[in-house]
Amino acid sequence: MSSTSLHFSLLLVLVLGGSTCLAASPPPDPFDAWLRPATPPADGFSVPPDLSRARPGAPVAALARGRVLEVEGGRVVVEHVYYENHALLSARVGYAGLEMVGPRVGDLVERGQVLGRVGRAAKVSLVVHADRPLSSAEAIRFTAERSKLPVPAEEATLVLVSHAEHQLRLYERGREVLRLEVGFGQASGPKVERGDNRTPVGMYFVTQKARGKMPGPYGAYYGGHWMRLNYPNAWDARRGVARGWVDERTAARIATAWVARKDTDASTRLxxxxxxxGWAEEWELARTRGRMSWGCIVLHPRDLSAFYERLTPGAMVVLF
Known part of the structure; x- marks a missing residue:
């Protein structure tokens, strides 16, 4: 085989001692895997209807956008991918006792799309699986709490920040426009409480921008640029409730402000x-290990202006 043929091969085949091995494919890009899952993410769930009262022939619709995994007889299983805080999760909904089933395995379905009709011979049922099969009451609560879900790829401005990659990517309507190296807090791991010098993981929004000389003894370490996020968010607040740091009223207030993309309560132990x-001077990842701030995301001084100009108030920022 010529060297030209080798260069144009899609798979490199190695023959060792009579055995054939395929070269390992590169690992998936973590940003693309998070932002563009194989199944388009759901933008919300409908509450399951009470099918016990449905008459034969009544339409049965998908609870959310998803992909059909199984069609067998009168049974249809649909997988739904959705975002919750910084996590990309999935749930399955199984429909049984249907007739006149339309979708096939692998088809994408939209929220409200008719999957089939209530059958005459078998009892119709609907079961939501989220880690485990949910009871009817749990399924109602699960879907009601997720009636509206974010679709980050559709955001006008989105910033994804990977702790593992020490990288930031900025997207406009799903198109990448900036890719920058970043540093984090002096301590490793997700932020837990005030003063732990850790950078959080989660979904937040830009609430403030300022440029110029910053006040205070550490003002120089801002590098003349500051872009505030509304940490803590609703999930941070629930974590605070579980630890006894935040009461239910404060948690609800934090959740409401977070949804509105406004500043949240800054007074709690969270x-x-x-x-x-930015930083007071240029820095190197190899020298600092990216452990620099008291919990903020640190950019190189050379990158600050371009990032600041593109980051709009209200922009979604996801740290994962």
């Missing part, structure tokens, strides 16, 4: 004051 900024 901490606050998380955002993007």
């Amino acid at each position: 901490g606050s004051g998380i955002g993007f900024h």
Whole structure:
């Protein structure tokens, strides 16, 4: 085989001692895997109807956008992928006792799309699986709490920040426009409480931008740029409730402000004051290990202006 043929091969085949091995494919890009899952993410769930009262021939619709995994007789299983905080999760809904089933395995279905009709011979049923089969009451609560879900790829401005990659990517309507190296808090791991010098993981929104000389003894370490996020968010607040740091009323207030893309309560033990900024001088990842701030995301001074100009108030930021 010529060298030209080798260069154009899609798979490199190695023959060793009479055995044939395929070269390992590169690992998936973590940003693409998070932002563009194989199944388009759901933008919300409908509450399951009470099928016990449905008459034969009544339409049965998909609860959310998803992909059909199984069609067998009168049974249809649909997988739904959705975002919850910084996590990409999935749930399955099984429909049984249907007739006149339309979709096939592998088809994409939209929320409200008719999957089939209530059969005459078998009892119709609907079961939601989220880690485990949910009871009817749990399924109603699960879907009601997720009636509206974010679709990050559709955001006007989106920033994804990977702790593992020490990288930031900025997207406009799903198109990548910036890719930058970043540093984090001095301590490793997700932020837990005020003063732990950790950078959080989660979904947040930009609430404030400022440029110019910053006040205070550490003002120079902002690099003349500050972009505030609304940490803590609703999931941080629930974590605070579980630990006894936040009461239910405060948690509800935090959740409401977070949904509105406004500043959240900065007075709790969860901490606050998380955002993007620069540094007092140029820095190197190899020398600093990216452990620099008290919990903020640190950019190189050379990248600050371009990032600041593109980051709009209200922009979604996901740290994972």
